[in-house]
Amino acid sequence: MKSLQAKKGLNGKWALVTGASRGIGQQIARGLAAYGCNVMIHGRQLQHTEATQKIVSAYTVETCCVAGELDSDEGIQTILEGVATGPGRVDILYNNAAVMSKAAPICEITQAEWMRVFKVNVFAMVQLCNAFTPAMATRGYGRVINLTSGIADQPRLAPYSVSKAAVDKYSRDLAFEYREQNVLVNTLDPGWLKTDLGGPDAWHEVESVLPGALVPALLEDNGPSGRFFAAQDYKYPAD
């Protein structure tokens, strides 16, 4: 177990956390706010973001709520407009929202199911990276954290696990593209957590994703990029 080492906080930065209305994204939003980071809280609908906004309001940071379905161009456009009319920039992007596959024998999974999962877990992530990473590079600062999974040997959930393999490869390519501009792109495995997606039998409580989930956001300038981080490897430093 490693101790979270952060030389400085995230004061004045703006983070967009997709899927921050519940589950892991809600914890990430809370953890970022505790480090002084302003947070854009995303959910499919604005009212879904209220609980997280209440949690984050305990910290002296700014918040902004954005809504939109990630499986449609219209939904993604609404999110981009929400960012533009809000803080106008994203310094730290957590592509956290994802959907799980419906379990089925691998060779009976329909094209529609593959598309449903890939639209949210892969194509939306790419569109958000397209929208925000070039401006991060121009400003000379950016952190992109794409949520992956340690899922293995679950052929009945292939659309989900293959989508995460795509997240891993895409993230390494994006990292290489921006390696000279202090835009650090990394993947984060939160561990198997009790959330709506992880289910009640998961090994860990959702709160255990902190502080590890913050490590790739708190990296020093020109730090590691194109790497894999496991949230469960980290604990808060002793007082």
Ligand SMILES: NC(=O)c1ccc[n+]([C@@H]2O[C@H](COP(=O)([O-])OP(=O)(O)OC[C@H]3O[C@@H](n4cnc5c(N)ncnc54)[C@H](OP(=O)(O)O)[C@@H]3O)[C@@H](O)[C@H]2O)c1
């Ligand atoms: N839980 C685990 O054990 C586990 C393990 C490995 C990796 N992960 C990864 O961790 C991330 C978060 O998972 P989680 O367990 O926190 O999931 P979750 O509890 O099911 O929460 C999903 C979040 O994504 C949003 N979302 C779902 N479908 C969406 C769509 N079509 N468009 C826009 N937003 C959508 C939801 O918004 P609404 O509230 O508005 O519906 C919600 O905020 C995912 O990338 C997942 O693959 C989780």
